[in-house]
Amino acid sequence: MRTLQLDTGLHRTDCPNGLVVLTERLPGVRSVATGTWFRSASGHETPDVMGVSHLLEHMVFKGTARRSAREIALALESRGGALDAFTSRDHTAYQAHVLDADLPLALDVLTDLVRHPLLRDSDLALERNVVLEEINGVADTPDDLVHELFGQALYPGHPYGWPILGTAETVAALSAADLAATHARGYYPGNAVIAAAGNIAHDDFLAQLDRLGWLAGEPAAPMDPVHPTEAARGVRLNESRDLQQVHVVMGTDTFGAADPRRWPMALLSATLGAGMSSRLFQRVREEQGLCYAIYCWHAMYRSGGNFAVYVGTQPGTADAAIATIEAELARVAREGLPADDLADAKGQLKGTIMLALEGTTARMSRLASHALMQEPYKPLDEILRLIDAVTTEETAAVAAAFLSPERMTTVRLGPTR
Numbered sequence: 375m376r377t378l379q380l381d382t383g384l385h386r387t388d389c390p391n392g393l394v395v396l397t398e399r400l401p402g403v404r405s406v407a408t409g410t411w412f413r414s415a416s417g418h419e420t421p422d423v424m425g426v427s428h429l430l431e432h433m434v435f436k437g438t439a440r441r442s443a444r445e446i447a448l449a450l451e452s453r454g455g456a457l458d459a460f461t462s463r464d465h466t467a468y469q470a471h472v473l474d475a476d477l478p479l480a481l482d483v484l485t486d487l488v489r490h491p492l493l494r495d496s497d498l499a500l501e502r503n504v505v506l507e508e509i510n511g512v513a514d515t516p517d518d519l520v521h522e523l524f525g526q527a528l529y530p531g532h533p534y535g536w537p538i539l540g541t542a543e544t545v546a547a548l549s550a551a552d553l554a555a556t557h558a559r560g561y562y563p564g565n566a567v568i569a570a571a572g573n574i575a576h577d578d579f580l581a582q583l584d585r586l587g588w589l590a591g592e593p594a595a596p597m598d599p600v601h602p603t604e605a606a607r608g609v610r611l612n613e614s615r616d617l618q619q620v621h622v623v624m625g626t627d628t629f630g631a632a633d634p635r636r637w638p639m640a641l642l643s644a645t646l647g648a649g650m651s652s653r654l655f656q657r658v659r660e661e662q663g664l665c666y667a668i669y670c671w672h673a674m675y676r677s678g679g680n681f682a683v684y685v686g687t688q689p690g691t692a693d694a695a696i697a698t699i700e701a702e703l704a705r706v707a708r709e710g711l712p713a714d715d716l717a718d719a720k721g722q723l724k725g726t727i728m729l730a731l732e733g734t735t736a737r738m739s740r741l742a743s744h745a746l747m748q749e750p751y752k753p754l755d756e757i758l759r760l761i762d763a764v765t766t767e768e769t770a771a772v773a774a775a776f777l778s779p780e781r782m783t784t785v786r787l788g789p790t791r
Contacts, residue, residue, distance in 0.1 A: 425540015625682025
């Protein structure tokens with residue numbers, strides 16, 4: 375095994391079987407957040423098994439040879455801890471947050487459910503209905519549904535555009551054999567990253583993982599990353615629904631998480647749509663009263679990403695809201711950011727990052743992201759320096775490349791004109 379000290383109290387071990395283990399020691403706390411990420415998720419699916427990664431994430435909690443579903447739920451909650459999971463485009467993650475004394479138990483529970491799930495037909499019959507209810511919930515929540523429709527419009531025919539939950543038809547057709555095949559294909563040490571942050575010692579953590587069988591086995595390469603096809607740009611989609619509002623998402627494809635342009639784009643996104651002081655909030659809501667909710671985001675995957683704006687507005691004001699957003703995007707694409715606006719965005723972004731890292735769960739996730747995205751680790755002070763170093767010329771170049779309204783794919787959900 376090869377262990378490197380990346381920073382004060384922060385270590386990374388690359389195991390012979392391909393597993394990557396990262397820990398950050400925070401002696402001032404009495405808890406530990408730990409998680410296991412597998413490079414297997416919705417982006418790796420084929421159309422016939424759409425949603426299988428998310429359904430598998432549900433099913434591992436239904437029982438193992440050693441624990442029932444109730445025993446899994448009680449194991450950590452009965453000690454004040456928490457256990458959860460999520461499926462994304464690139465990864466599926468299982469996480470626990472516990473008192474430091476309960477870390478061995480947390481690792482045992484996590485290992486048991488991700489490495490040894492029963493995946494029984496009898497459990498599938500019940501859990502499939504739970505996921506179908508989740509899908510129905512999205513269909514009944516227009517500000518969620520419009521995001522799903524935007525993904526499909528931006529990445530037509532590609533897994534990055536498919537709903538992570540799958541569809542009612544694909545989920546209904548999934549079998550226990552499909553789940554077992556997905557588990558066997560993706561849930562192995564060489565395809566995993568395990569991270570922990572809190573009152574923890576790296577060598578002790580490795581020893582616990584070794585006892586649980588994580589360090590054994592032959593070398594195995596991780597699954598290939600997802601490579602998106604060329605996105606659809608400039609598409610206009612109107613989806614008719616009998617609603618009280620029109621929900622709009624407009625956006626475009628960008629770049630992956632390792633791209634150095636992430637910092638100029640993050641500053642542009644903060645200026646445009648992060649909080650009440652943002653340009654879009656001020657222009658569309660405060661100055662014109664055209665909406666209640668408006669924001670933007672920049673999502674980054676291993677091999678791609680997207681920038682988008684959301685607004686919910688009345689049918690009679692939808693055109694005005696869209697026009698105002700497009701005008702602001704065009705202005706920033708044409709002019710970039712003034713020095714004062716850029717300085718404010720830097721302060722906001724740096725503060726957001728530093729405040730988020732007050733918690734062990736955020737620190738754990740930050741550790742894992744470096745390995746998952748195959749980025750070199752950067753200390754927090756270096757990240758802050760990178761943000762400070764962004765110039766008006768760099769933000770102007772990124773804005774010109776990605777923010778022009780002509781590039782935006784726009785999905786409009788609600789009453790037709």
